[in-house]
Amino acid sequence: MKQLTGLDASFLYMETATTFGHVSGLGIYERPSPEFDPYQVVYERFGALVGQAEPMRRKLVEVPFSLDHPWWIDDADFDLDYHVRHIGLAPPGGVDQLGEQVSRIVGRQMDRTRPLWEVYVIEGLGDGRWAMLTKTHHATIDGAAGVILLNMLTDTDPNTPAPVATEWEGEQPPSQSELLQHTLQSLASNPVKGMRLQLKLVRNLADALGVTSVSKMAGHARDAIKSMAGVRSADVPDNERRIQLPLTPAPATPWNKPITAHRRFAMLGTSLENIKALKTATGGTVNDVVMAICAGALREYLIKHDALPEKPLRAMVPVSIRTGEETDVWTNRVSSIIADLPTNCPDPLERVALCKEAMIAAKRQLELVPAETLIDVTQTSSPVVAMAALRLMSRMSSRMILPANVTISNVPGPRQPLYFGGAKLDAYIPVSIVTDGMGLNITVHSYMDRLDFGIIADRELVPDLWDMADMHIAEIGRLFEAVGQPWAVPQPAPLMRRGSTHVKPVPRSRPAPGTTVPSAPAKSPAPKKTPAPKRRPRRRRQHRRRRQHRRPPLQKAPASQKAPGSKKTAASKKTPGSN
Numbered sequence: 372m373k374q375l376t377g378l379d380a381s382f383l384y385m386e387t388a389t390t391f392g393h394v395s396g397l398g399i400y401e402r403p404s405p406e407f408d409p410y411q412v413v414y415e416r417f418g419a420l421v422g423q424a425e426p427m428r429r430k431l432v433e434v435p436f437s438l439d440h441p442w443w444i445d446d447a448d449f450d451l452d453y454h455v456r457h458i459g460l461a462p463p464g465g466v467d468q469l470g471e472q473v474s475r476i477v478g479r480q481m482d483r484t485r486p487l488w489e490v491y492v493i494e495g496l497g498d499g500r501w502a503m504l505t506k507t508h509h510a511t512i513d514g515a516a517g518v519i520l521l522n523m524l525t526d527t528d529p530n531t532p533a534p535v536a537t538e539w540e541g542e543q544p545p546s547q548s549e550l551l552q553h554t555l556q557s558l559a560s561n562p563v564k565g566m567r568l569q570l571k572l573v574r575n576l577a578d579a580l581g582v583t584s585v586s587k588m589a590g591h592a593r594d595a596i597k598s599m600a601g602v603r604s605a606d607v608p609d610n611e612r613r614i615q616l617p618l619t620p621a622p623a624t625p626w627n628k629p630i631t632a633h634r635r636f637a638m639l640g641t642s643l644e645n646i647k648a649l650k651t652a653t654g655g656t657v658n659d660v661v662m663a664i665c666a667g668a669l670r671e672y673l674i675k676h677d678a679l680p681e682k683p684l685r686a687m688v689p690v691s692i693r694t695g696e697e698t699d700v701w702t703n704r705v706s707s708i709i710a711d712l713p714t715n716c717p718d719p720l721e722r723v724a725l726c727k728e729a730m731i732a733a734k735r736q737l738e739l740v741p742a743e744t745l746i747d748v749t750q751t752s753s754p755v756v757a758m759a760a761l762r763l764m765s766r767m768s769s770r771m772i773l774p775a776n777v778t779i780s781n782v783p784g785p786r787q788p789l790y791f792g793g794a795k796l797d798a799y800i801p802v803s804i805v806t807d808g809m810g811l812n813i814t815v816h817s818y819m820d821r822l823d824f825g826i827i828a829d830r831e832l833v834p835d836l837w838d839m840a841d842m843h844i845a846e847i848g849r850l851f852e853a854v855g856q857p858w859a860v861p862q863p864a865p866l867m868r869r870g871s872t873h874v875k876p877v878p879r880s881r882p883a884p885g886t887t888v889p890s891a892p893a894k895s896p897a898p899k900k901t902p903a904p905k906r907r908p909r910r911r912r913q914h915r916r917r918r919q920h921r922r923p924p925l926q927k928a929p930a931s932q933k934a935p936g937s938k939k940t941a942a943s944k945k946t947p948g949s950n
Contacts, residue, residue: 372432372542373443374553375510378703380440382509383431385806386480389632393487395477395506395802396517396816397469397638397825399866400794402499403529409501410457410492412792415533416524417490418451422537424523425701426511430486432544439554446486447541454488460495466638467837467869469493473504474634474830477802487511497868500797509804513703514782515691525789525796533792621776622680624673626810626832633830637840638800640823641847641862648859649850653723658781660850661822662686662712662726663719665779665813667846670714672839683725684712687775687809688733708733709775719846719853773808784818798866801825821863837869 375383382392400409421427429443460468472493481487487508494501512520621627649660665686673679686709693704710733713725782801789796800823801814810829815822824843828836844862851858 372545373429375440375443376702377440378705379510382703383441383483387807389630390806391477391480391804392510393477393481393506393508394514394517394804395473395504396521397473397800397802398503398505398791398796399496399798399800400501400503400791400796402501403793403795407794409494409503409794410455412794413490413492413503414451414455416792417455419534419536420523421449421451422539423534424520426486426507426516426520427488428486428539428541429511431483432550434550434554435547438551442545442550444542444544445539447543449486449541453485455490455492457492457494460493462495462497463868464495464497465869466865469496469502470636470638470837473802474636474827476504476506477636477827478632478634478830481506481508501794503791504802509703512701513691513705514689514780514801515693515704516700516702518782518784519700521789521799522785525791527787527789529790529793529795531790619774621685621774622682624680624684624776625676625678626828627773627776627808628810628832629807630805630810630829631831634805635828635830635833635836636802637826637836638823638866639826639840639844640798640800640821640866641844642860643817643820643822644859645847645851645862646822648856649723649847649854652854652856653720653850655723655727659723659727659730661781661815662710662730662779663723663850664843664846665777666712666714666716666722666726667719667849668839668842669712669777671842671846673714675838679714681715683716684714684776685774686710686712686777686779688730689778689780690734708736712777712779719849723850775809776811778803778805778809778812778814780812780814782814782816784816786819788819798823803827805829 386392402409417427425443428445428449430446432442432444434441458472460472476489476491481489487510489506491504491506492501493504496502507517507520646657646660650657653660653663655663666684669684670679687707688710689705689707691704692706697704710729711725713722713729716722716725780801780803784799796818798821799816799818801816802825803812803814805812805827810832812827814825814827816825817823824840826836826840826843828839833839847862848858
């Protein structure tokens with residue numbers, strides 16, 4: 372039994388009816404042979420991994436009244452059939468159909484009474500390959516831990532023997548009294564933790580500002596406040612970069628609104644050699660070029676929708692704070708920074724330079740308040756207060772704009788080919804999360820010589836997500852034109868073709884001011900039909916028949932006893948004395 376850290380638990384507290392805390396990854400695999408059975412291989416491999424990887428077998432135990440963070444225990448009732456699932460695409464099995472299926476899967480909450488992971492084997496891809504979608508809650512692993520898990524699942528040699536299952540035993544859930552005892556001990560130590568945290572914040576601030584004595588604190592604090600607000604003090608040298616914090620809301624965009632529970636997912640890829648060539652030509656880094664590509668694509672999308680703000684957008688960029696010396700790799704070690712995204716700049720080359728400056732300035736935010744300190748804050752905060760704050764922020768997202776517009780993440784992957792049960796991994800596309808007020812997420816993952824973009828958005832806020840994905844590839848071409856060089860390598864063909872049934876959705880929005888919408892031609896009225904004569908209700912006829920059936924049947928007399936012209940028979944007449 373192990374308690375969740377405050378950072379791990381925060382991904383549980385953030386969940387609402389429309390915001391989910393799970394992250395996913397989509398792998399596209401080749402078939403090593405026609406008789407290869409993907410579902411059987413996946414089922415056996417994950418079954419063997421359960422005993423080796425702790426996140427695969429542990430489930431949550433909630434503390435009564437949410438007085439403390441939940442606990443992990445090994446599931447004594449583990450059911451592999453529940454977690455490994457098998458589905459297929461209808462013909463023609465295009466990439467847009469695959470994206471639509473992924474959207475449906477990630478748009479459902481996970482069952483917290485079971486280990487928080489699911490895996491889907493998806494067959495029916497149009498080119499004969501198959502896909503595997505892994506869905507794991509962020510409370511269990513972060514991006515770096517997900518790469519560790521991917522390496523455990525795959526091999527560098529296609530002939531590597533299958534892993535052997537490791538024996539393990541489940542745990543019985545602790546009693547309510549045991550959980551409350553742990554909670555009381557944690558609450559008793561929180562005041563001490565809070566005091567230590569405050570002292571640590573003061574020391575970090577002093578170190579960042581170079582303060583060596585308390586007497587200098589007031590003056591440096593004044594300059595720090597001006598610096599964080601973007602006001603340069605007269606006695607601050609020009610060659611010292613300022614530490615800028617996002618103290619004002621980000622400019623509004625179509626996707627910075629409350630989200631629904633429904634998603635759209637689009638994917639695209641390019642050659643990593645092209646990105647490296649642009650890095651060399653512009654003097655930036657791979658991450659600077661990726662940020663500039665996203666900035667250019669979002670600029671084109673907003674121009675198309677007549678929604679480009681005058682100020683630059685802001686991107687929230689997740690940052691891994693792993694040192695490699697962690698004793699527990701199956702926990703979150705991630706923070707984030709906020710950087711300006713120069714969507715207001717029309718020059719592609721200048722956008723790369725601005726992205727480089729913005730990332731350098733954003734990284735200094737961690738010097739002011741280190742990520743370790745932020746993690747300590749989550750440890751000392753009450754779960755009840757944390758849940759209330761996050762849900763209040765979710766409800767207020769319709770009335771306020773968050774400090775960032777979009778999440779952009781760049782996760783480096785392996786450079787050598789990987790195999791899953793002999794099946795070669797051709798591409799790995801990340802599928803991240805969106806939240807209220809920030810309904811767009813762009814996550815990039817590199818693998819071998821590929822760089823794949825996974826773009827996820829709220830289904831209603833960004834209805835033409837595939838157009839946005841195409842704009843990212845077009846932005847790479849604009850960058851090559853700007854540097855005056857040809858593509859390093861030709862743009863690779865898409866992993867899969869889009870299905871023939873793909874129809875671009877029409878945005879549910881009103882027409883722009885000044886535009887006229889053609890009215891539909893008037894239809895001639897249809898000729899009136901003469902009403903059919905009313906028929907007597909069948910019920911009355913049936914009632915009349917029932918009355919006739921209740922009458923006693925008449926006795927027919929011989930024809931010789933009938934009087935001419937009389938309707939009565941002789942046999943029907945009564946004689947005196949007859950009964």
